[in-house]
Amino acid sequence: MAARRFLITGATKGIGRALSERLSRTGHQVIGLAREHADFPGELVRVNLADREATAAALDDLTRRHAIDGVVNNVGLVRPQYIGNVSLDDLDDVLSLNLHPALQTVQALLPGMRERRWGRVVNVSSLTVLGIVQRTAYAAAKAALVSFARSWALELADSGITVNAVAPGPTETELFRANNAPGSEGERRYLAAVPMGRFAQPDEIAAAISFLLSEDAGFITGQTLYVDGGASIGKAPF
Template sequence: MHYTALVTGGSAGIGADICQRMLQDGWKVISLARRAPQWSHANFTTINVDLLDAAATAQAAQEIVQRFEVSHFIHNAGVIWPHLLQDATVDELQGLTQIHLGSALTLMQSVLPAMEKQAFGRVVLMSSRGALGLATRTNYSATKAGMIGMARTWALELAPKGITVNVVAPGPIQTPMFYDVVPSGSEREAKLAANIPVGRIGRPDDVTRAVMFFSDPANSFVTGQTLYVCGGASVGTLTI
């Protein structure tokens, strides 16, 4: 069977690492991201779209299903927008709801018929250790926690169709989005690493290996699960 993966946020960071690993394995990969990646591959298709725009996301979804039969859907794109409770806004909550939940729903509904036709599919939603609660993450934690509930529901509905749905929930990972919040090489970064049980910040490939486990066609008996890739940070408390 030939595999075609749709990866959101595939232009940089964790998403780019996932795309490159899948390409190495001989898959076709489609990336949906706001910016085009600075690299290319013969089996790599990029579509520029802002997933915060519901109409643009729906249009991109239609383009994809007209050109591809998607077997794997990896919803990796995300935004943090950190604020303390008193500064959190409903507008930002609605924005994070769209990118983390709304765009996932639109894209999944679009690729589902192809998965049903093949009686096979692998879906991985990228949540966060922050879903367990984290200061300055009111809106982010709420929507990332919502992804876990949504995935568990999809897993129940789609299991009889040969489609598994799982969640990867990373802790602090060395990505541009992480360094937008925590300055690279700062005392804050060093303190954070020291507070993680394994003693370091995660790397994109740490997350990619978890995604590839859930994406493996052989792993048909694992669905509705959440795997925290966080160096043990989900076991206790974490201060960023």
């Protein structure tokens, strides 16, 4: 695979960090967008992705300095709440952080990718789009990222740019553990729904994303790949 340059949002933790390390190991250049400073295997731009003006300014600077071949829209926000407790402010916060940067990054990179007639977009969705308690806002946002991928794939099908989504099952990340502590009811509920009986490791999700960014995935577009230990197909007959 030719060396490429990829942009990753939410790049310093969990899946974003694992993907950044994997891409760097395989010879690609990585640009990360994240709110916090961290050691990073590439160029890290600190930006609050909830701030649309700051995000736009960061993207404008990056596209002036770099030819960027693709983006992984990974940044996310979850606020677990039962339906009766979801406020409109919470809904707006979750939808905006999951969706606004995804649209902004693709719009910023699109002219360059079109000019070069090559590009990759991967939206990180979630198994929760199939339904789960306490995820009204989060599951809606992640379902929208699937819809984005399908619509953009159709619009860009003749441009050399592919657009796909990856929907991880429960994965051992800081975000997941912040809401599902070891031994908690949330952990038990998630494990019971995974036929393989374990959580994913971030690098396993990164491997799937990395494939969709590759030359070999050039005829795959508009698809959602579930990486979930079988959770999307039902429970194993134990």
